[in-house]
Amino acid sequence: MKPTLYSAWRASAPYRVRIGLKLKGVDYNYSALDLVHGQQREAAYQAVNGQMLVPTLDLGDGVRLTQSLAILEWLEETHPQPPLLPKDPLDRQRVRTMALIVACDIHPVNNTRIGKKLAEFGIAQDVVVKDWIHTWIREGFDALEPLVAAHGKGFAFGDTPTIADCCLVPQVYNARRFNLDLTPYPAIVGVADGAAAAHPAFQAAHPNKQPDAVPA
Amino acid sequence: MKPTLYSAWRASAPYRVRIGLKLKGVDYNYSALDLVHGQQREAAYQAVNGQMLVPTLDLGDGVRLTQSLAILEWLEETHPQPPLLPKDPLDRQRVRTMALIVACDIHPVNNTRIGKKLAEFGIAQDVVVKDWIHTWIREGFDALEPLVAAHGKGFAFGDTPTIADCCLVPQVYNARRFNLDLTPYPAIVGVADGAAAAHPAFQAAHPNKQPDAVPA
Numbered sequence: 001m002k003p004t005l006y007s008a009w010r011a012s013a014p015y016r017v018r019i020g021l022k023l024k025g026v027d028y029n030y031s032a033l034d035l036v037h038g039q040q041r042e043a044a045y046q047a048v049n050g051q052m053l054v055p056t057l058d059l060g061d062g063v064r065l066t067q068s069l070a071i072l073e074w075l076e077e078t079h080p081q082p083p084l085l086p087k088d089p090l091d092r093q094r095v096r097t098m099a100l101i102v103a104c105d106i107h108p109v110n111n112t113r114i115g116k117k118l119a120e121f122g123i124a125q126d127v128v129v130k131d132w133i134h135t136w137i138r139e140g141f142d143a144l145e146p147l148v149a150a151h152g153k154g155f156a157f158g159d160t161p162t163i164a165d166c167c168l169v170p171q172v173y174n175a176r177r178f179n180l181d182l183t184p185y186p187a188i189v190g191v192a193d194g195a196a197a198a199h200p201a202f203q204a205a206h207p208n209k210q211p212d213a214v215p216a
Numbered sequence: 217m218k219p220t221l222y223s224a225w226r227a228s229a230p231y232r233v234r235i236g237l238k239l240k241g242v243d244y245n246y247s248a249l250d251l252v253h254g255q256q257r258e259a260a261y262q263a264v265n266g267q268m269l270v271p272t273l274d275l276g277d278g279v280r281l282t283q284s285l286a287i288l289e290w291l292e293e294t295h296p297q298p299p300l301l302p303k304d305p306l307d308r309q310r311v312r313t314m315a316l317i318v319a320c321d322i323h324p325v326n327n328t329r330i331g332k333k334l335a336e337f338g339i340a341q342d343v344v345v346k347d348w349i350h351t352w353i354r355e356g357f358d359a360l361e362p363l364v365a366a367h368g369k370g371f372a373f374g375d376t377p378t379i380a381d382c383c384l385v386p387q388v389y390n391a392r393r394f395n396l397d398l399t400p401y402p403a404i405v406g407v408a409d410g411a412a413a414a415h416p417a418f419q420a421a422h423p424n425k426q427p428d429a430v431p432a
Contacts, residue, residue, distance in 0.1 A: 050359040050362060051321065051355070051356070051359035053321070065309055065313070067316040067317065069312070069320075070309050070313040070316055071309070073312055074308065074309040074312075090279070090290070092293065093281055093286050096283065096285070097282055097283040097286045099286075101267065101283065103320055104320050105267065105324055107320075108320050108324050108325055118337075121337070121339055121343075121347075123337055132333065135333070139329075140267075
């Protein structure tokens with residue numbers, strides 16, 4: 001049975017999982033949630049994912065996987081080819097570090113629920129973008145850039161895609177959505193616009209290719 | 217050579233790694249950073265960890281590991297006994313999901329740098345605690361509680377410690393520090409105050425046992 005991915009076209013976390021599924025050649029059904037109108041907080045989805053966040057990967061028979069990085073690790077363990085982690089433990093640590101800089105320290109502080117709360121606090125949207133979203137992306141990218149420069153050879157770590165790229169590419173998409181100047185990050189941008197942009201899996205997982213994409 | 221852990225007594229992320237190191241029986245030197253006075257942002261530590269966050273695990277010879285969950289996964293791969301992840305891929309996914317609910321969706325939005333930024337925005341400290349810190353812990357614990365209730369048997373998943381407990385116990389400590397009512401979370405509290413509290417590794421890793429602990 002094909003798994004079903006609960007997703008939203010522009011959201012970073014399901015975008016990561018789409019890249020992973022495409023890289024592993026796993027076919028899936030696509031179920032879209034309208035985050036702008038809060039569909040993820042309706043009872044129907046809360047029954048699927050108690051955290052009311054995307055993604056969820058529904059394997060059928062009541063087995064539902066959440067948390068994008070835990071899904072990617074599960075994919076790696078159940079579908080080993082092509083590998084999304086190197087073999088050496090220290091190299092694996094590096095790749096996971098890159099992924100977690102995005103998945104822990106950039107993305108969660110900039111996501112939809114946080115933006116809503118800042119608006120409730122009366123913080124103007126332009127302040128949120130320039131003094132919050134940009135700040136946390138920059139702090140994360142400042143740490144990521146030298147790691148990618150040191151370890152990347154086309155992709156973020158070496159010359160094949162890893163879970164670091166699954167996280168990095170959606171974060172670059174997100175940074176551009178909020179008009180962050182990426183000039184200080186040539187290694188990061190080089191991955192996103194180079195090897196990743198040219199790879200069919202990354203192309204297929206792109207927000208604009210999703211059924212729920214809203215044309216610009 | 218003994219590794220050196222850059223830590224801070226009350227910070228969640230190094231607390232997770234201390235639990236992991238103690239569980240694995242890995243001896244280490246302890247290097248304290250004073251986060252309250254911004255020591256993590258001084259040049260000396262920035263040279264150790266470009267992200268200026270704790271923890272860093274310095275293995276010597278210039279090899280420095282960052283990101284607490286990537287350190288725990290590395291520990292698991294290099295020191296397999298006792299295991300901190302179950303064997304079955306679906307079980308491993310569950311454990312990582314629990315860990316990531318804390319490590320992605322609760323902790324990073326409540327950490328020191330975020331609190332400082334909210335203060336810069338003029339949000340009063342009592343509002344930050346009640347309408348920010350409490351909100352995100354509750355949303356995460358609301359999702360975690362049924363998972364622990366379903367899968368825990370003393371610890372968060374089964375009857376031995378996993379990386380889920382390494383994340384959960386520091387988060388409970390944190391919740392109490394900010395006076396969150398934990399009554400709705402009997403399964404979570406049962407782990408923290410039961411099997412974990414009774415375990416020597418969790419005892420040794422507790423903030424109050426660290427060299428830089430400040431007495432109440």
